[in-house]
Amino acid sequence: MDNYAFTVAERFMRYVQIDTQSDVDSASFPTTQKQKQLSNLLAQELKEMGIRDAEADEFGYVYATIPATISEKRPVVCFCAHVDTAPDCSGTNVKPILHKKFEGKDIVLPDDGTQVLSVNEYPYLEKHIGSDIITASGLTLLGADDKSGVAIIMDMAHYLLTHKEVKHGEIKILFTPDEEVGKGTAKVNLAKLGADFAFTLDGGEAGTFEDETFSANAVRITINGVIAHPGYAKDKLVNAIKIAGDILAMLPKHSFSPETTSGREGFVHPVGINGIAEQATLDFIIRDFETSNLAKYELRLKAIVEEVLQQYPKATFEFDVTEQYRNMKEVLAEHPDIARMAEEAYKRSGLEFVKEPIRGGTDGSRLSFMGLPCPNIFTGMQAIHSRKEWIGVKDMYKAVEVLVNLAQVIAE
Numbered sequence: 001m002d003n004y005a006f007t008v009a010e011r012f013m014r015y016v017q018i019d020t021q022s023d024v025d026s027a028s029f030p031t032t033q034k035q036k037q038l039s040n041l042l043a044q045e046l047k048e049m050g051i052r053d054a055e056a057d058e059f060g061y062v063y064a065t066i067p068a069t070i071s072e073k074r075p076v077v078c079f080c081a082h083v084d085t086a087p088d089c090s091g092t093n094v095k096p097i098l099h100k101k102f103e104g105k106d107i108v109l110p111d112d113g114t115q116v117l118s119v120n121e122y123p124y125l126e127k128h129i130g131s132d133i134i135t136a137s138g139l140t141l142l143g144a145d146d147k148s149g150v151a152i153i154m155d156m157a158h159y160l161l162t163h164k165e166v167k168h169g170e171i172k173i174l175f176t177p178d179e180e181v182g183k184g185t186a187k188v189n190l191a192k193l194g195a196d197f198a199f200t201l202d203g204g205e206a207g208t209f210e211d212e213t214f215s216a217n218a219v220r221i222t223i224n225g226v227i228a229h230p231g232y233a234k235d236k237l238v239n240a241i242k243i244a245g246d247i248l249a250m251l252p253k254h255s256f257s258p259e260t261t262s263g264r265e266g267f268v269h270p271v272g273i274n275g276i277a278e279q280a281t282l283d284f285i286i287r288d289f290e291t292s293n294l295a296k297y298e299l300r301l302k303a304i305v306e307e308v309l310q311q312y313p314k315a316t317f318e319f320d321v322t323e324q325y326r327n328m329k330e331v332l333a334e335h336p337d338i339a340r341m342a343e344e345a346y347k348r349s350g351l352e353f354v355k356e357p358i359r360g361g362t363d364g365s366r367l368s369f370m371g372l373p374c375p376n377i378f379t380g381m382q383a384i385h386s387r388k389e390w391i392g393v394k395d396m397y398k399a400v401e402v403l404v405n406l407a408q409v410i411a412e
Helices: 008-015 035-049 123-128 144-162 240-250 291-309 336-348 363-369 393-411
Strands: 062-066 077-082 097-099 133-135 171-176 197-203 208-210 215-224 267-275 279-288 316-325 376-378 390-392
Touching (some): 008 133, 008 144, 035 062, 077 144, 077 363, 077 393, 144 171, 144 197, 144 390, 144 393, 197 363, 197 393, 208 336, 215 240, 240 291, 267 291, 316 363, 336 393, 376 393, 390 393
Parallel strands (some): 077 197, 197 376
Antiparallel strands (some): 062 171, 097 133, 133 390, 208 376, 215 279, 215 316, 267 279
């Protein structure tokens, strides 16, 4: 691909300017209609490339097929990315900036001088000295998570459709909405997709490959206090908000949390609090690579709640657990050829193949348990969900190359 004029950076900078932020509190699907704007654009661009069946459906999913260039029957692979951006940071009026030939000096983002990108904070920037990087302007996230994956898949499609001499089997493309709020596969039609296995493009540093994620549950604790007029509340009022505060204060300070764990350690993380004196709710996420550990963490959390409630005998609580996703390694361990093919594609692209677990989850977690084994490939995205989010252009180029090589490995 040395002489190929990559389109990925130009596509990426266009896509990030479309606001596709999802909404965790929305009951609709997709959770925000604005996600469909990008989905419709992608379907149209795929049609313009010559893909006849490209379609954006009513739920914001995009389905498309790159026809095979060989007659032999081969497994059908799908490449997948999500169009939405995280609710953690504004995704409105994103202004992407291309910094040509990064010199290694601090970059002060122009719309907010307090947002400074430095090698000290992000050592991976050192590998991009002399190369182009892309940031936002300081007021928003960039949207590399996961519009870099979207742009990489689109450029792969462009390359294969303009280089028919490349031998590959049938390739499916899937773009999903609402991944960032845990609903990315809720309405996906796998029968319509028709793939045997898949790869998400939703990872970080070049060369990384992820076939293991956290297993995840959500816990909602509802605290029922006793309401009374505050002027006449003595020995009557039991304030649910104060009970919630006591529960949070009882959480371990040096363990059990994302800010005190790393590697393969799991955690319990409070992510939301809401309520009034009569009733309050606490929302937690529970994470670990061993699914069996989730129940242990939940028991420990419930014990903390029960200990606090002993001080408030008139109060009651509910403890509701919801399954979110499971470690995709449980499925992918049964399909070792998928990782072997990826490793060969990385090798042909001149990359060291670095397997690592994700301290999080992807659409691939759910897809794997739905019958579509689906590990994760890098895009280069860094400092995701923040105003300092950035990506190296050469990493996106390399990811496109990996996909093209992977298509050929599967054909072989």
